[in-house]
Amino acid sequence: MSIFVTHGKVKLALHTLRNGRGRPLLLLHALGEASPPETPDYVAAWPGPVMALDFTGHGQSSIPHGGGYTAEILMGDVDAALAMIGKTTIVGQGLGAYVALLIAGGRPQLVRGAVLCDGSGLTGGGDEPGPVVVRATTERDHAPDPFAQVELAEDLRPSEYAAHFARLAGRSSGIDQPISIVAKTRPDWLTRVLEEPAVVEAPLDEALARYAVVE
């Protein structure tokens, strides 16, 4: 079953992949991807319902004209879903992993653990801007929006900025280590985040088992 939640002028597709009782697990897809059609095997052990969100310009969510994407806007996408479903644990892949980190810091009382996995768009544009370019592409009427791919593949992710969100999560979530790193790729921002006490490197099964029992 899918419903649409509103974030600004965008209708976001929020999919229930598996019904159940208890706190939901929310899946955030990678850059240029979309939510899976059914519960992936790698999260099958989660005890509660499993949901997935299509980011702006992806999957069944609406596609804006003229771009303007930022990772922070996608954090707002997730927050719109949290307003609907309440407390949740998040598994993010690629770009979704970075967004999971941001929202874990932005809504530490609602995000009950964030698991960061490999995938497209994990790296981003680095710590500082390189040579400046005016990015543009051709519009099309189906997802993924090429503007999302162009803008979010190289959005700046200063290491200290990312680490700051990890600290926010650690400070206010009440969870010992609210961020778990499953990803093997190590962009600079993720290397820095891993130095924070709020962050732990862990296998996916172990991370989910731990977050399944936190309040």
Place this chain on the structure above:
Amino acid sequence: MTQAIAEDIDPFTISYPGARRPDRHRWVNSYGVHIHVCEWGQISDPPLFLVHGGSDFAGTFDVFGPLLADEGWRVVSWDHRGHGDSDHATLYGWDADVRDGLSVLDSTRPDPVPVIAHSKGGGMMLQLADALPRRISRLMIIDGLPTPQPAPDITNHEQRRMDEKAVGEWLDHRRKAASAQRKPGTLHELADRRAKMNPRLPRQWLEYLVTIGARRDPDGWRWKLDPAIRFGGFGPWRPEWSLKRLSQLDVPLFGMTATVAEEMGWGTKADSLRPYMPRGSKLLEMEETGHFIHIERPHEVARLALEFLS
């Protein structure tokens, strides 16, 4: 008729000395976002682009623009996305604003063109000049050169105080963005609100701006600015990045800074900026002047601009 309108005054009676509405209006489709473009002067004259700041609109050049047009320039300006009569876009971002600006330039002339930009517009055009130095022949920036301090009129271009409360408030704003509406009021009330951001500008000017930058709804006037836009800064951008790049700029540059601090001012100090100015550039500190230098002193700024352009 609502109380708000009943108390209001006739907008057609409002004028401002020297203000002249554009001679032409047109629209540019910037990747699906319709950008409202204004022009003053003869279409056969050489183009000169004016770029407004955050929360402003092209109509804020209604005095400054004609002064330049009357000296033989085809003056072209546009409302940024979400501002004035341009589309309220789905998303807003710095790169998108720069891209829209390039769309307007491309719709006018393909060769190098001079640009005068204020505040946020200055930052945008500095980035465009940095990326495409052969596209801009001369660049004049009015109180919009980089500063180590975050700018107040840019939405996502700097890191501000990003504590839990600030992040939560930004997310709260995003949750309300779908249903947000600007508060209606009388023309006088809207002028009062703008006076908080433009405390040094004449009351008559602020009332004149309402007749252009606001629309008259059945329950009162509302600023056209998209309520989804939130100023104050949110994101990873650090202003010192722009400052570091400034010295490398390969476009003739004339910078002007204000000296009187005010709400929308960038607080750029000429002395702290000088070490970063590119070789051959010019920097002028305008004494006893606030952030809206071209509105406070339009004739003097126009004269200096014309000298720079010549």
